[in-house]
Amino acid sequence: MKEIEKNLLKKVKNSDKTAFRQLFSDFYDTLFRFVAYRVRDSDLAEDITQETFLRVWKKRESLVPEKSFFSLIARISTNLCYDHFRHIEVRNRHQNQLPDFGKSHFDDPEKVTQANMLEEEIHRIVNEKLPDKCRSIFILSRMEGRTNPEIAGMLDLSVRTVENQIYRALKVLKKNLDNYL
Amino acid sequence: MKLDNKEKLIWEVSTQTQLPPVPDKDAVWDRLVQEMKIDQNNFGITKKESSWKLWPNMGNKINIAIAYGLIFALLSPLAYNFFFTKKILTGNAQNETILLSDGTKIILNSKSKIIYGRNYNIDNRSIKLTGEAYFEVEKNDLPFTIETAYGVISVLGTSFNVRSREDGFEVGVNDGRIKLSNESYSIHLSKGQFIEVESSFEEKDIVDISIKEYPDWINQKFYCNETRLDELCSEIERTFDIQIKFLDQNLKNLTITGIIEASDLNDVLYTVSLLTKHKFKLEDDICTIL
Numbered sequence: 001m002k003e004i005e006k007n008l009l010k011k012v013k014n015s016d017k018t019a020f021r022q023l024f025s026d027f028y029d030t031l032f033r034f035v036a037y038r039v040r041d042s043d044l045a046e047d048i049t050q051e052t053f054l055r056v057w058k059k060r061e062s063l064v065p066e067k068s069f070f071s072l073i074a075r076i077s078t079n080l081c082y083d084h085f086r087h088i089e090v091r092n093r094h095q096n097q098l099p100d101f102g103k104s105h106f107d108d109p110e111k112v113t114q115a116n117m118l119e120e121e122i123h124r125i126v127n128e129k130l131p132d133k134c135r136s137i138f139i140l141s142r143m144e145g146r147t148n149p150e151i152a153g154m155l156d157l158s159v160r161t162v163e164n165q166i167y168r169a170l171k172v173l174k175k176n177l178d179n180y181l
Numbered sequence: 182m183k184l185d186n187k188e189k190l191i192w193e194v195s196t197q198t199q200l201p202p203v204p205d206k207d208a209v210w211d212r213l214v215q216e217m218k219i220d221q222n223n224f225g226i227t228k229k230e231s232s233w234k235l236w237p238n239m240g241n242k243i244n245i246a247i248a249y250g251l252i253f254a255l256l257s258p259l260a261y262n263f264f265f266t267k268k269i270l271t272g273n274a275q276n277e278t279i280l281l282s283d284g285t286k287i288i289l290n291s292k293s294k295i296i297y298g299r300n301y302n303i304d305n306r307s308i309k310l311t312g313e314a315y316f317e318v319e320k321n322d323l324p325f326t327i328e329t330a331y332g333v334i335s336v337l338g339t340s341f342n343v344r345s346r347e348d349g350f351e352v353g354v355n356d357g358r359i360k361l362s363n364e365s366y367s368i369h370l371s372k373g374q375f376i377e378v379e380s381s382f383e384e385k386d387i388v389d390i391s392i393k394e395y396p397d398w399i400n401q402k403f404y405c406n407e408t409r410l411d412e413l414c415s416e417i418e419r420t421f422d423i424q425i426k427f428l429d430q431n432l433k434n435l436t437i438t439g440i441i442e443a444s445d446l447n448d449v450l451y452t453v454s455l456l457t458k459h460k461f462k463l464e465d466d467i468c469t470i471l
Contacts, residue, residue: 017217024210029203042201043245050209051252054216084248122195142195170188173195181187 002153009065012056020060023069024053030144031073037139038081038127048084052077068156074136118180125176130169137162138169267301270294271312273422284319290344290398291419313344315399318357332363332382341370342396348412351377353390392440403441403449410435410457417453421446423466432457432470 005026011019031052036045052073056063063072126135140146140154141162148166152159174181184192269289271277277289283302289295293312298305306325318325320338327334329345339357344350352361353375360369366382375390376382397404398420405413411433414425420443427433441452450468454461460471 017214021210024213025206028206028209032203033200036200037198041245042204044248045201046204046209047245047249047252050213050216053213057213057217080252083251087248087251088244118190119194119197122191123198126195138195142192143198143200145196170184170191173191174187177187177191181190 005069006065009063009069012060013063013065015060020057027070027073028053030070030140031077033143034074034136034139035077035081037123037143038078039084040123044084048077048080051080068154070154071136071156074155075132078132078136118177121177121180122173125173126169129172129176134165134169134172137165141166265299266296267299268294268296273419283321283323285325286317288315288399290314291422310343310345312346313342313396313398315342315396316340331379332361332366335360335362339372342399344396346415348415349377350379351375353395355390355395397440398443401443403443405437405439405441407436407438409433410437410453413437413441413453417443417446417449421449423463423468426467426469428469428471429459432459 005023008019008023012023028049032045032049035048035052036042039045039048055076056073126138130138136155137151137157140151141148146154148159148162151157152162155162269277269279271289271291271293273291275291279287279289279295281287281297281301283306285306287295287308290313293310293314295311295314296309297307301307302321302323304323306321306323307328308326309328311330316325316327316336317340318336318338325336325338327343329343329350331345331350334341334343334352336357336359339354339359341352341354341357341359343352352359352370354370354372356372358369358371360367361376361382362368363380363382366380368376368382368384368387370376370387373390374387375395376387378386391406392404394400394402395404398416403413403416411427414433417423418425423446435457437453437456439456442448447463450461450463453470457470462469462471
């Protein structure tokens with residue numbers, strides 16, 4: 001797995017479009033859901049995901065094949081998400097409103113049950129309170145249902161680190177969710 | 182990992198988030214390929230604004246549009262230019278004196294534009310010029326280059342004037358030495374030399390600067406040496422921000438030789454009137470040569 005990824009990255013570095021398409025196919029779904037979890041908007045997630053791959057292509061010459069590709073695209077997309085949030089914040093500030101990231105675009109008012117509210121809150125805290133690396137790992141684990149060794153492989157980390165980060169995420173969540181539990 | 186009940190609940194609930202379905206990967210790939218092509222076409226310094234038509238599937242939500250716009254804007258060549266280049270332009274009847282970080286002085290004539298990178302004097306000293314400007318270049322290890330539509334001028338430290346307008350190209354050197362080149366020609370011009378050409382830069386076209394106060398516009402003069410009347414008039418239009426119209430279109434082909442004081446519009450028009458033996462009428466900003 002790791003070897004294949006490295007070879008693809010080497011080819012992409014040399015402007016190989018077929019290899020780039022392969023990487024795109026391998027990582028698109030995961031990245032899309034990863035971004036969708038953050039921005040809670042399907043269209044926007046699509047844009048950001050596409051933009052992320054475009055940036056990779058533009059900067060293909062500076063790719064480091066030995067480094068985890070998912071870490072790279074997670075970072076690029078996270079930055080693009082921040083750009084988006086910052087923009088929304090600026091816009092809201094102009095309207096004298098506080099940013100309201102808590103509201104989900106996927107929201108269905110009839111289904112607002114206790115569990116949904118809790119889920120909403122988890123969603124909010126993951127997006128707002130977790131550090132980037134911790135968040136990436138948590139989303140991969142929970143949304144993508146990846147095992148810890150898989151995540152460790154994707155992000156080029158030790159399994160131990162992944163476990164620690166997940167545990168850390170849970171601690172942060174628990175602390176912030178006191179009112180809901 | 183040992184979890185307490187609360188953590189277990191969080192652990193369970195956090196998998197329940199509904200995420201939207203993943204879009205059609207092939208369609209996304211097609212769009213991506215298009216953008217990759219745009220990127221390739223834009224490689225190099227001369228970046229151009231990309232067409233909006235390549236972005237057909239704009240979401241109907243306004244926030245998406247704005248976010249989209251933001252992302253696009255940040256990546257667009259316009260933003261690139263905004264962040265990495267500086268642009269100075271003058272309108273009609275405006276002159277601008279620019280002092281660059283290396284001590285080089287540029288006097289920009291009316292309706293002209295210069296663009297230079299934020300890294301000017303760090304790893305290059307290159308400037309793009311449209312219109313006319315007078316340069317007093319400080320000596321420096323980095324060569325100073327001016328790109329124009331007609332050719333490139335490179336110097337080390339001199340003063341000279343460049344005129345690169347739609348109706349022609351000229352360079353005159355007041356001090357020092359410059360190199361003028363385009364794809365097929367390359368010549369040197371020294372102190373007191375002047376060339377007025379369109380494309381072929383050749384030794385035979387070099388003449389001596391015949392006027393004391395070169396360039397004329399810096400000294401508020403119009404210097405004409407068999408200059409076509411319409412060329413002079415466009416210079417007057419730019420300098421005084423007026424429009425000049427000819428009733429008799431044949432007048433445009435007249436050539437004029439002489440020096441015209443350019444400090445006062447009425448004086449200028451009066452002189453033109455004398456030279457062409459035609460009266461003029463000035464209403465608002467429009468001068469008609471009868």
